[in-house]
Amino acid sequence: IWLEAQANLKQVLTEQTYTTWIEPLKFLGATADTVVIEVPSVFFQKWVTEKYLSMIKEVLSAITSKNYHIEFHVADPQPESAEPKVEKEPKAKGKEKDKEKEQDKEREKDKEPVKDKKNDLVPNLNSKYTFESFVSGPSNQFAYAASQAVANKPATNYNPLFIYGGVGLGKTHLVNAIGNQILAKNPKAKICYYSSEKFMNEMINSLRYKKMDEFRNKFRKMDLLLIDDIQFMAGKEATQEEFFHTFNALYESHKQIVVTSDKFPKDIPGLEERLRSRFEWGLIADIQPPGVETKVAILKKKSDMHAVNLPDDVALFLAEGATSNIRELEGMLIRLEAFASLTGQEITLGMAKEVMKDIIVEKTRDISVEMIQKTVAEHFRIKLSELKSDKRIKTLVVPRQIAIYICRELTKASYPEIGEKFGGKDHSTIIHSVKKIEKQLAADADLKATVEDIKKKLFT
Numbered sequence: 130i131w132l133e134a135q136a137n138l139k140q141v142l143t144e145q146t147y148t149t150w151i152e153p154l155k156f157l158g159a160t161a162d163t164v165v166i167e168v169p170s171v172f173f174q175k176w177v178t179e180k181y182l183s184m185i186k187e188v189l190s191a192i193t194s195k196n197y198h199i200e201f202h203v204a205d206p207q208p209e210s211a212e213p214k215v216e217k218e219p220k221a222k223g224k225e226k227d228k229e230k231e232q233d234k235e236r237e238k239d240k241e242p243v244k245d246k247k248n249d250l251v252p253n254l255n256s257k258y259t260f261e262s263f264v265s266g267p268s269n270q271f272a273y274a275a276s277q278a279v280a281n282k283p284a285t286n287y288n289p290l291f292i293y294g295g296v297g298l299g300k301t302h303l304v305n306a307i308g309n310q311i312l313a314k315n316p317k318a319k320i321c322y323y324s325s326e327k328f329m330n331e332m333i334n335s336l337r338y339k340k341m342d343e344f345r346n347k348f349r350k351m352d353l354l355l356i357d358d359i360q361f362m363a364g365k366e367a368t369q370e371e372f373f374h375t376f377n378a379l380y381e382s383h384k385q386i387v388v389t390s391d392k393f394p395k396d397i398p399g400l401e402e403r404l405r406s407r408f409e410w411g412l413i414a415d416i417q418p419p420g421v422e423t424k425v426a427i428l429k430k431k432s433d434m435h436a437v438n439l440p441d442d443v444a445l446f447l448a449e450g451a452t453s454n455i456r457e458l459e460g461m462l463i464r465l466e467a468f469a470s471l472t473g474q475e476i477t478l479g480m481a482k483e484v485m486k487d488i489i490v491e492k493t494r495d496i497s498v499e500m501i502q503k504t505v506a507e508h509f510r511i512k513l514s515e516l517k518s519d520k521r522i523k524t525l526v527v528p529r530q531i532a533i534y535i536c537r538e539l540t541k542a543s544y545p546e547i548g549e550k551f552g553g554k555d556h557s558t559i560i561h562s563v564k565k566i567e568k569q570l571a572a573d574a575d576l577k578a579t580v581e582d583i584k585k586k587l588f589t
């Protein structure tokens with residue numbers, strides 16, 4: 130039944146979700162009313178329970194028309210980092226491992242402590258987020274270099290490291306890369322990645338079950354603590370208080386702390402002053418929205434990683450059409466790749482335009498001098514001939530200058546070409562008009578609104 134259930138789930142879930150969360154589940158057995166499934170970690174179990182348990186149950190009951198109860202068993206607590214140890218000293222460590230297993234079995238009877246013990250060991254890093262898979266460009270160079278420096282020499286120069294930047298610009302990726310690199314060099318390093326929400330939830334649970342000491346000790350043992358999205362701690366005083374003490378303990382024992390946020394420390398409302406000032410002790414690095422070149426480079430890298438051929442013109446089309454959120458950019462690429470693979474075609478610009486037609490609204494609509502003249506004349510209720518004339522009454526001069534300004538902004542026409550189309554004016558008159566409006570726009574909100582209004586009419 131499990132194979133069938135997995136096959137069904139594969140159809141309803143995205144491929145990524147399926148391979149990440151469902152594929153690793155192992156069927157251990159079933160009784161009359163219970164299905165037993167092995168999960169790789171406690172974290173995994175929590176996640177699957179939270180997100181996919183009801184779906185799994187539904188699928189099982191659809192197949193068997195029975196309502197199974199699902200029981201999870203956590204596999205060896207940390208198979209990956211345990212492996213190398215075993216290789217080095219097979220006998221001693223092997224025995225220890227067995228012992229650990231036995232102890233674990235014993236503890237299983239008494240569930241809570243086991244969970245906590247295992248939670249301790251899960252670094253909770255996303256192994257896909259590495260420095261190798263990160264594309265650096267002018268927008269993120271500072272944060273990238275700072276992260277590498279921290280990963281190479283933790284707790285020396287930049288402690289804490291505070292990375293801030295908008296949504297989807299790579300903060301979570303970078304902090305995971307720091308953790309992954311340190312762990313790769315030193316598998317025994319005690320590293321933990323926490324979103325500030327998870328930190329808060331665990332703290333609340335510890336308070337409830339009177340396990341604050343355990344909670345504190347766990348954090349204070351870390352060599353590297355990564356806290357993502359600290360802005361969510363805003364206004365949560367108890368959480369900030371606890372984090373403040375954790376921070377101090379780690380800082381004093383020269384352990385590295387990395388924090389991310391969507392804003393500069395001073396701009397996070399509801400963040401206590403003492404935390405804010407501590408963030409300023411170290412290095413604050415920003416990530417800015419990527420330019421088109423960086424976006425193209427990211428698309429190229431991701432398509433290479435997926436072993437998909439993405440032509441340059443398509444990459445440019447996507448990069449120019451996307452917002453600065455790289456998650457959205459990735460989403461576009463995945464959608465395009467899926468389309469290409471489902472239809473068995475190579476990716477082309479035409480295909481990209483078709484697939485993205487609802488997402489990327491083509492900005493470069495061809496707007497002509499004539500269209501602008503017509504729209505401006507209608508807007509001010511004057512005649513087209515008056516607009517093009519040399520009459521120097523104010524009610525004509527202003528619309529004329531606005532029209533000229535917009536022509537310069539939205540068309541490729543040169544100054545002489547524009548002059549030609551405005552009744553044969555020389556190019557210095559045109560330049561003067563453009564400069565004049567440019568200058569006034571900075572100070573005159575009404576004028577600005579008028580120009581915006583006309584442009585809107587042109588685009589609809």
Ligand code: ADP
Binds near residue numbers: 262295296302303
């Ligand atoms: P944030 O935490 O800042 O909201 P994430 O780190 O979650 O953003 O990044 C969103 C997605 O974009 C992730 O899948 C990440 O791998 C990818 N990404 C962001 N920046 C880069 C980059 N410079 N190179 C490669 N991938 C990136």
Ligand code: MG
Binds near residue numbers: 301358
């Ligand atoms: Mg993030």
